Amino acid sequence: MNKDEILAKSRSEKQDEGVEYIASHGRRYGVVGMTAMFLLLAIYNLYHGDSCNQILAMYWTYLGFESWGRYRVDHRPFQLVLSIIGVCAGIAWADLHILS
DSSP: OOHHHHHHHHHHOOOOHHHHHHHHHHHHHHHHHHHHHHHHHHHHHHHHTTOOOHHHHHHHHHHHHHHHHHHHHHOOOHHHHHHHHHHHHHHHHHHHHHHH
């Protein structure tokens, strides 16, 4: 393959690596921010004797689907296991919230 063929193939894929890098970097900061907010809300709720079931359900479901997205890209079984655990934990916390 020569240089022109490689460039033509890259252009035909319609993927911008810069945009993908920015999105990935943003997701990392999003996860860190969400985790920090989760911890603050959990500590606040525990301090006031409130339930954390709602935020636990949202947090675990998000982590499960984040792992599912990673599994769809790299097909590592570990990511699939994390995805299943996360979604199941989210459903369990949601059930606890509804039942309480």
